[in-house]
Amino acid sequence: MLDLLPDLFDHYPSKLQLLPLEFKPYGGKRLFWGEIVTVKCFEDNSKVKEILAQDGQGKVLVVDGGGSLRRALLGDLIAQSALDNGWQGIVINGCVRDVARLNTFSLGVYALGAMPIKTEKLDQGQINVAVDMGGVMVTPGMMLYADENGIAVSDEMLNFAFLNELVALNSSCF
Numbered sequence: 001m002l003d004l005l006p007d008l009f010d011h012y013p014s015k016l017q018l019l020p021l022e023f024k025p026y027g028g029k030r031l032f033w034g035e036i037v038t039v040k041c042f043e044d045n046s047k048v049k050e051i052l053a054q055d056g057q058g059k060v061l062v063v064d065g066g067g068s069l070r071r072a073l074l075g076d077l078i079a080q081s082a083l084d085n086g087w088q089g090i091v092i093n094g095c096v097r098d099v100a101r102l103n104t105f106s107l108g109v110y111a112l113g114a115m116p117i118k119t120e121k122l123d124q125g126q127i128n129v130a131v132d133m134g135g136v137m138v139t140p141g142m143m144l145y146a147d148e149n150g151i152a153v154s155d156e157m158l159n160f161a162f163l164n165e166l167v168a169l170n171s172s173c174f
Helices: 005-011 046-052 076-084 164-173
Strands: 032-040 059-064 072-074 089-096 108-114 131-133 136-138 143-147 150-154
Touching: 005 143, 005 150, 032 046, 032 131, 046 059, 046 076, 059 131, 059 143, 072 108, 076 089, 089 131, 089 143
Parallel strands: 032 059, 059 089, 072 089, 089 108
Antiparallel strands: 032 143, 131 136, 143 150
8 A cells, every 4th residue: 555645745735735534444445536526415315326327537526414424425336336437436524334345345435434324315415516524625626635644635636756656556546
């Protein structure tokens, strides 16, 4: 496993913002990055399912679930859809379920916790709006970088040329 964030923060300290929430890893892929797509929803994952059923090549879904720990916004079936559609990862200010299965997927998944109870499907929520992730405003089109050191965002894609190992990984991550 490679560490990405320490090197990025050393090289680009003024271009990155660390998301301060205490995310836990749940996917089998712990290192990922991509262009941000957002969903804002509360205890209803209809919009999460809708977005992850679309092409996600080079993208990361950031979900503002309001920090709810009462319902899971992602489970194995929706995660499988994300994997099938080429998404790099999913970051949720909320919970996931089916965690043993999620750990077998080559998909980045970070969330606040696990909860076995699913959401109701009411088709509520917003897609591609600015979301507040622990005091950091995240907007669609920003870039997200994640590894086991944390999760950071930047306004633009950062150049990894100074990281020879990661440049070689670039083709396997996208």
